[in-house]
Amino acid sequence: MNVIEAKCRGRGIRLTGQRRLIAQVLSEATDHPDAAELHRRVVQRDAGISLATVYRTVKRFEAEGILEKHGFHDGPARYEPTSKAHHDHLIDADTGLVIEFKNEAVEELQREIARQLGFDLVGHRLVLYGRRLKGKGRGKSKG
């Protein structure tokens, strides 16, 4: 039983075979698949799942705070489980490669900014775009 399934139970989301499988695939993913890609992966394990169900599930999960919807690249929306420890993304401007990172100072600063504007921070999204520095081999790759 993965984290997503657990969240479903906790929220009274009926656990069907399809949802279980979609949850599974998402839990295992190290990248940020879009609906079509998700469907492709899910179909490999159960040929009977329809794209419509993937869309419906992903929308439901997002509404329940189980998934995050990203708009990194152009084209279709991409998804990632909220369950992973929170992190932000840096995108290699040349290759499109997505690198995940976490920085507590940024988080703190964001809370502070929101407070100054009269808001309580309930979420955020930070994406950096960068170009690899020469002669400084660094950075771990992520899809």
Next chain:
Amino acid sequence: MNVIEAKCRGRGIRLTGQRRLIAQVLSEATDHPDAAELHRRVVQRDAGISLATVYRTVKRFEAEGILEKHGFHDGPARYEPTSKAHHDHLIDADTGLVIEFKNEAVEELQREIARQLGFDLVGHRLVLYGRRLKGKGRGKSKG
């Protein structure tokens, strides 16, 4: 002559009546319109402009770094001139209202993070989601 037109000249983008008008409308906008909304506004001043041209123009402008494409809300992509001084956005989680802000500390921190990952920061996108604090009337509204 607005900033967008200026950038077009500087980059050898042919200045047609349609582009001029789209540039104009975008320069005046205080919100973040999508292609359809942009088309509506532009058509009010020149009924002959097609939605296809709006799409083509907006895509070209984005490729040239003249516009930024946002994925704030669901649905269609929204645009905003890069020409405005750089800022980030805070979205009221309850009303969807977009508030613009600027914070130098965040900018600096981001450059630093990118550097640590072995990248030179070439751009970024930060969106905060917040809920209004009670009894602290603050914040300026933006579309």
Next chain:
DNA sequence: CTACCTGCAAAAAATTTGCATGATG
């Protein structure tokens, strides 16, 4: 002039929905 734009309408891509049936709790 010539390369690049435009409008139109059709096409493609992305997402949603109605309906009859099936499965979950």
Next chain:
DNA sequence: CATCATGCAAATTTTTTGCAGGTAG
């Protein structure tokens, strides 16, 4: 066993494109 989810196909919505003219530089 009532409620909610699913598949399918059709409908919507968003964005792109081919083509025959038109226009900026």
